[in-house]
Amino acid sequence: xxxxxxxxxxxxxxxxxxxxxxxxxxxxxxxxxxxxxxxxxxxxxxxxxxxxxxxxxxxxxxxxxxxxxxxxxxxxxxxxxxxxxxxxxxxxxxxxxxxxxxxxxxxxxxxxxxxxxxxxxxxxxxxxxxxxxxxxxxxxxxxxxxxxxxxxxxxxxxxxxxxxxxxxxxxx
Numbered sequence: 001x002x003x004x005x006x007x008x009x010x011x012x013x014x015x016x017x018x019x020x021x022x023x024x025x026x027x028x029x030x031x032x033x034x035x036x037x038x039x040x041x042x043x044x045x046x047x048x049x050x051x052x053x054x055x056x057x058x059x060x061x062x063x064x065x066x067x068x069x070x071x072x073x074x075x076x077x078x079x080x081x082x083x084x085x086x087x088x089x090x091x092x093x094x095x096x097x098x099x100x101x102x103x104x105x106x107x108x109x110x111x112x113x114x115x116x117x118x119x120x121x122x123x124x125x126x127x128x129x130x131x132x133x134x135x136x137x138x139x140x141x142x143x144x145x146x147x148x149x150x151x152x153x154x155x156x157x158x159x160x161x162x163x164x165x166x167x168x169x170x171x172x
Contacts, residue, residue, distance in 0.1 A: 001139055005058040005148035008097060010069040012046035016170060027127075028076040028170070035077060037127070045072050045090065045131055052135040058148055066103065066147060067095045073107065073168045075127070079116060084123070086112045088130035089168030091161070092138045094147045103147050107162050108137035 016022040017040075024040040037044065049070060053060060073089040093105040110133040114126045138144050 002057045003149055006061050006064045007058055007148055008062050008064045008067040009050055009060050010067040012042040012070040014041040014072045029079050031079040041072055048131045049135055056139055065097055067097045069093050073164055082116055084114045084116050086130055087167055088134055090134045104143045105161050107164055108134045110134050
């Protein structure tokens with residue numbers, strides 16, 4: 001999908017790391033051991049979102065009155081058994097920079113199954129695919145698209161933070 005728009009790209013957080021449950025570069029997994037990637041999850045998602053915004057036609061501009069921020073609620077690999085069942089949950093929030101009010105906030109959930117008998121490069125591709133699919137849900141969201149395309153000075157109506165579905169919540 002392509003359309004013109006403008007936004008400032010703000011901070012991204014990896015919620016499990018900010019709560020001390022995981023390291024900033026660690027993916028939640030169910031098998032023994034831990035899965036770590038070469039960079040912080042929040043930085044990876046922010047960078048990927050930046051690339052996808054530009055591919056869509058959204059100009060990244062610090063002077064934009066609208067800022068896009070992201071919270072990675074979950075990046076999980078259920079790697080017990082013959083397959084890896086991935087779950088990725090991201091909350092994208094569009095804010096009016098003037099007063100930090102929410103213009104739109106939504107949680108996007110992606111699930112995918114991959115073979116366990118694959119190389120590390122394949123898993124890196126799977127993670128990239130999850131992030132891209134989450135972004136695609138954002139960019140296809142009519143409310144988000146209208147805000148990015150119009151870059152309004154005033155919110156039509158402020159939206160509250162959505163409640164994460166159970167698949168996005170960590171086991172206690």
